[in-house]
Amino acid sequence: MQEEIFGPILPIVPVKNADEAIKFINDREKPLAFYVFSHNNKLVRRMIDCTSSGGVTVNDVIMHFTLSSLPFGGVGSSGMGAYHGKHSFDTFSHQRPCLLKSLKRESANKLRYPPNSQSKVDWAKFFILKRFSKGKLGLLLLAVLGIVAAVLVKKHRAVLRREAPMGLLAAQGAV
The missing domain is CATH 3.40.309.10 (Aldehyde Dehydrogenase; Chain A, domain 2)
Structure with missing residues (x-):
């Protein structure tokens, strides 16, 4: 066989x-x-x-x-x-991912777009390559950044809920 x-x-x-x-x-x-x-x-x-x-x-x-x-x-x-x-x-189904992004904070994203400069490259390297030490100061900084990120995400979701059509929110399971 x-x-x-x-x-x-x-x-x-x-x-x-x-x-x-x-x-x-x-x-x-x-x-x-x-x-x-x-x-x-x-x-x-x-x-x-x-x-x-x-x-x-x-x-x-x-x-x-x-x-x-x-x-x-x-x-x-x-x-x-x-x-x-x-x-x-x-x-046999495809889960179609959809990312909806507000343009209100687009100025923060300018780092990603051309024209590129050495300053933009340096900032990108900082965010991509930076590793925090495991010391107390590094952990404190990570905790603060986590809290700030959580607050921004919560605020962003609240704005999205106010601006998004009801059908879209129902599809996302937010209603």
Whole structure:
């Protein structure tokens, strides 16, 4: 058996022991499904931990596919992602990020825009590369900056809520 079978065929591969089974699985592309039959829970756990596959079913076959509460899908050549129930919705949906930014504080952003000057480069380096020491003064400065940032964010959200249309806020979960 060299390639994964997509069809109504269930290959049964006889092996001498668990090590041979693990080697057989790991020497090939990752399977869409992996079935192990055993009463030994430690052996089952080892088989799961030492292999990679789209799904694992213990002491049965195909059942993981029939349960809509379990994601079904592959890894590697078997595909990426999973479907069934909510998993289908999550896999085949795109969460569209939307950033809405007020232009009221645009003067603070001028540092980012051309024309560039040595002063702008120096400020950018300060904000990007500056590392605060872990001394008491550094921690105090970080705490103060955190508080100032929190106040600005809270104020910015309040302004956004006053200016944004109701439909937009409902979509953001703010109403």
